[in-house]
Amino acid sequence: xxxxxxxxxxxxxxxxRRSFEEGxxxxxxxxxxxxxxxxxxxxxxxxxxQRPSWRSFSFEEIFVATNAFSSENLVGKxxxxxxxxxxxxxxxxxxVKRLTKACTDERKEKDFLTxxxxxxxxxxxxxxxxxGCCIDNGLYLIFEFSSRGSVASLLHDFVxxxxxxxxxxxxxxxxxxxxxxxxxxxxxxxxxxxxIHRDIKSSNILLTxxxxxxxxxxxxxxxxxxxxxxxxxxxxxxxxxxxxxxxxMHGTVDEKTDVFAFGVFLLEMxxxxxxxxxxxxxxxCW
Numbered sequence: 001x002x003x004x005x006x007x008x009x010x011x012x013x014x015x016x017r018r019s020f021e022e023g024x025x026x027x028x029x030x031x032x033x034x035x036x037x038x039x040x041x042x043x044x045x046x047x048x049x050q051r052p053s054w055r056s057f058s059f060e061e062i063f064v065a066t067n068a069f070s071s072e073n074l075v076g077k078x079x080x081x082x083x084x085x086x087x088x089x090x091x092x093x094x095x096v097k098r099l100t101k102a103c104t105d106e107r108k109e110k111d112f113l114t115x116x117x118x119x120x121x122x123x124x125x126x127x128x129x130x131x132g133c134c135i136d137n138g139l140y141l142i143f144e145f146s147s148r149g150s151v152a153s154l155l156h157d158f159v160x161x162x163x164x165x166x167x168x169x170x171x172x173x174x175x176x177x178x179x180x181x182x183x184x185x186x187x188x189x190x191x192x193x194x195x196i197h198r199d200i201k202s203s204n205i206l207l208t209x210x211x212x213x214x215x216x217x218x219x220x221x222x223x224x225x226x227x228x229x230x231x232x233x234x235x236x237x238x239x240x241x242x243x244x245x246x247x248x249m250h251g252t253v254d255e256k257t258d259v260f261a262f263g264v265f266l267l268e269m270x271x272x273x274x275x276x277x278x279x280x281x282x283x284x285c286w
Contacts, residue, residue, distance in 0.1 A: 054120055054130045055132040056132055056135075057131075057132045057134045057140070059134055059136040059138075061134075062094075062134055064089075065086030065087055065088050065089075065094060067086075069084055070084075073086065075095070075149070078217075080099060080111060081097050081098060081219075082100055083095055083096065083098075084096045084098065085145060086145075093145035093147070094131060094142050094144065094145050095142070095143045095144070095145045095146070097141040098138060099112055099138065099139040099140070112141070114218065114219055114220075114221060115217075115218045115219050116133055116141065118195055118218040119218045119221075122186070122191060124182075124183055124186045124187075125183075125212065126180065126182045126183030126186070126215060127183050127186065127214060128206060128215060128216040129143065129214075130142070130143060146206035146207055146208055146214060147207075147209045148207035148211065149206065149207065150202060150203045150204070150207070151202040151203070151206075151207060151265075151269070152201070152205075154168060155168065155202060155268065156274060172211050173269050176207070176211060177265075177266060179212055180205055180262065180265065181262070183213065183214070183215045184197070184258055184259075184262060187215070193224075194223065194224040194226065194255070195221055195223060195224070196222045196223075196253050196254065196257055196258055197215065197218065197220070197261075198237065198253065198257060198258070199217060199219070199239060199242070199261070200215070200242065200261035200265060201239050201242050202268055202275070224253070224255075240282075242260075242261040243260075243261075244256060244257045245260075264283055
């Protein structure tokens, strides 16, 4: 695969902005909830036309919003990115994902394009909303800020730090599980182009103030054409303890890849145990 360099990125987003102004893109339907039960209802109109709401941010905007990317604003860090909390001039709280220099420029651009090309075309309450991007002085993705952090931090970090903190109640766990399932169903079945996330885990499920889950981090996501039954991928990427056997052994990717990882996520929610313990034993083996 030939990677797109920075100048090409600028031309790409210039063309995208122009095309968005000329015509709208599809927005896919979401679940309607019955107040009397928690069953799924497929919307009567699966697709609605609406222009994408994400925009191009200037570097100055996000620099000021994050207080010059202050360490005090750092709320998350992974292998290829750091996430900073920021506040725009209008008071809106944002999360700025900055791709780090730990990987090559080609890898950074590939992950950047993968994520924006995927999440930039989805719209669902249980999928993290993309507000925009910035390609000046680096590569940045700007999202809505999830005030309660990730499910993983709520299940493990806070409990480890404060033994007196009460565990998450069952009603909240149920709400998180159902909401995550809705988000996955949307990605697999409702989107015009099927999306396989490939990295469903508690640290990638963020929570709003009212504990509504939002699937995040689409850096490993893959489009799966409707006529394909699966996708064969190498090398194997993902998180140990969440990899489906057929994916780990043969590189086979389809909806079941995410369903297996979701099953591990449910075990973690129910048991309160980490996906991989200190002895490196997987939760699904336990």
